[in-house]
Amino acid sequence: MRTIRGPGAMAAASALWRQRGLSVGFVPTMGALHEGHVSLVRRARAENRRVAVSIFVNPAQFGPQEDYRRYPRTLPADLARCRRAGADAVFCPEAGGVYPEGFSTQVEVRGLSDRLCGRFRPGHFKGVATVVLKLLNIVRPHAAYFGEKDFQQLVVIRRMAADLDLPVRVVGCPIIRESDGLAMSSRNRYLGREERSLAPLLHGALAWGARQPRGATPAVLLAGVRKRILRVPGISIDYVSLVDGRDLTDARARADGQRLLAAVRLGGTRLIDNVEVA
Numbered sequence: 028m029r030t031i032r033g034p035g036a037m038a039a040a041s042a043l044w045r046q047r048g049l050s051v052g053f054v055p056t057m058g059a060l061h062e063g064h065v066s067l068v069r070r071a072r073a074e075n076r077r078v079a080v081s082i083f084v085n086p087a088q089f090g091p092q093e094d095y096r097r098y099p100r101t102l103p104a105d106l107a108r109c110r111r112a113g114a115d116a117v118f119c120p121e122a123g124g125v126y127p128e129g130f131s132t133q134v135e136v137r138g139l140s141d142r143l144c145g146r147f148r149p150g151h152f153k154g155v156a157t158v159v160l161k162l163l164n165i166v167r168p169h170a171a172y173f174g175e176k177d178f179q180q181l182v183v184i185r186r187m188a189a190d191l192d193l194p195v196r197v198v199g200c201p202i203i204r205e206s207d208g209l210a211m212s213s214r215n216r217y218l219g220r221e222e223r224s225l226a227p228l229l230h231g232a233l234a235w236g237a238r239q240p241r242g243a244t245p246a247v248l249l250a251g252v253r254k255r256i257l258r259v260p261g262i263s264i265d266y267v268s269l270v271d272g273r274d275l276t277d278a279r280a281r282a283d284g285q286r287l288l289a290a291v292r293l294g295g296t297r298l299i300d301n302v303e304v305a
Contacts, residue, residue: 028106028109028110028115028116028117029115029116029117030106030116030117030119031116031117031118031119032118032120032121032124033120034118034120034124034125034165037116037118037120037165038166041077041165041166041167041168042167044076044077045167049075049077050075050076050077050169050170051076051078051079051167051169051170052071052074052075052077052078052079052168052169053078053079053080053162053163053166053168053171054067054068054071054078054079054080054081054114054171054172055080055083055158055159055162055171056082056083057082057083057084057085057098057213058082058083058084058099058100058101058102058213059098059099059100059101059105059213059216060082060104060105060108060109060213061203061211061212061213061215062203062211063174063202063203063210063211063212064174065108065111065112066174066200066201066203067173067174067200068080068108068109068112068113068114068172069112069113070172070198070200071170072113072114075168075169075170077115077116078113078114078115079114079115079116079117079118079168080116080118081117081118081119081120081162081166082102082119083118083120083125083162085154085155085158086122086126086154087133087153087154087157087158088150088151088152088154088155088158089151089154090149090150090151093148094214098213099213099216102119105117118162118165118166125158132157133153133157134153134156134157134160134187135152135153135156136152136156136183136190138274139179139182139183139274139275140153140156140183142179142275143179143266143275143288143290144179144265144299146266147265147266147290152180152183155180155183155184156183156184156187159171159184159187160187160191160193163188163193163195168195169194169196170195170197170198171184171195171196171197171198172198173197173198173199174200174201174202174203175199175200175201175202175301176202176210176212176299176301178286178301181197182272182273182274184197185197185199202301204230205227208227208230208231208234209223209226209230210230210299212298212299214296214297214298215296215298217295217296218293218294219294222261222294225259225260225261225262226293226298228255228258229256229259229262229289229291229293229298229300230300230302231255232252232255232256232289233252233287233300233302234302235251235252235255236248236249236251236269236287236302236304237287237302237303237304239251241281243281244280244281245269245277245278245279245280248269248287249267249269252267252287252289253267256291261293261294262291262292263291263292264289264291265289265290265291265292265297266289266290267288267289268287268288269285269286269287269304270286270288271285272286272303281304283305285303285304286301286302286303286304287301287302287303287304288300288301289301
């Protein structure tokens with residue numbers, strides 16, 4: 028497994044793979060890898076001849092009061108995980124390599140980026156779309172793999188890829204959970220012991236909502252989920268929403284392909300989760 032620092036070197040490595048007729052799978056990450064990330068690398072490994080992973084804590088997707096400096100950076104452990112999962116290359120650029128002096132372009136997916144998490148993290152998805160487009164242009168993969176835990180991000184990237192005719196297949200992969208149901212996240216390490224014991228109740232509330240019959244209207248379902256979340260001591264809700272899984276529009280009636288999403292704050296940690304609703 029190669030560790031690559033420069034964008035030019037990463038582009039050259041991928042170009043050589045493609046010249047040899049090898050399919051390229053790509054997993055973009057911000058590091059602090061856990062089994063959820065590992066599952067993406069394994070999926071890419073199963074479906075492609077070569078696999079590249081990026082590790083880059085992207086400053087453009089953090090707001091002024093967010094945790095960019097605090098965000099966990101665990102590169103040696105991350106590289107070991109990537110090696111065990113079967114990555115061929117790990118791209119670890121510096122911020123100056125991704126955003127060189129004079130960089131002045133941003134990518135905005137209007138309509139999908141300003142709702143749900145976008146309401147509470149202005150500019151976040153602009154930073155996500157910009158860096159993902161840059162990474163895709165550097166790596167030029169045949170397929171790129173994203174976890175469904177960040178479901179809004181997945182929808183934004185799919186729309187960007189479709190709108191800009193990017194020659195890449197965007198693959199959504201299932202959420203990987205701890206044994207108690209908590210969705211794996213790099214930010215889970217911010218949770219104190221008591222908060223960690225309470226955090227799985229978020230998934231429990233969403234799972235309850237997903238089990239409600241079609242006769243339960245969206246309003247009744249959402250009220251029930253909120254009520255269950257607010258039973259957790261010290262928790263506050265950013266949003267609980269039932270949306271169309273294709274375009275994130277609010278559900279006015281129950282239908283196939285819907286997703287129940289929530290973002291909450293437990294102590295100083297922001298948690299997101301979602302479930303498919305039949």
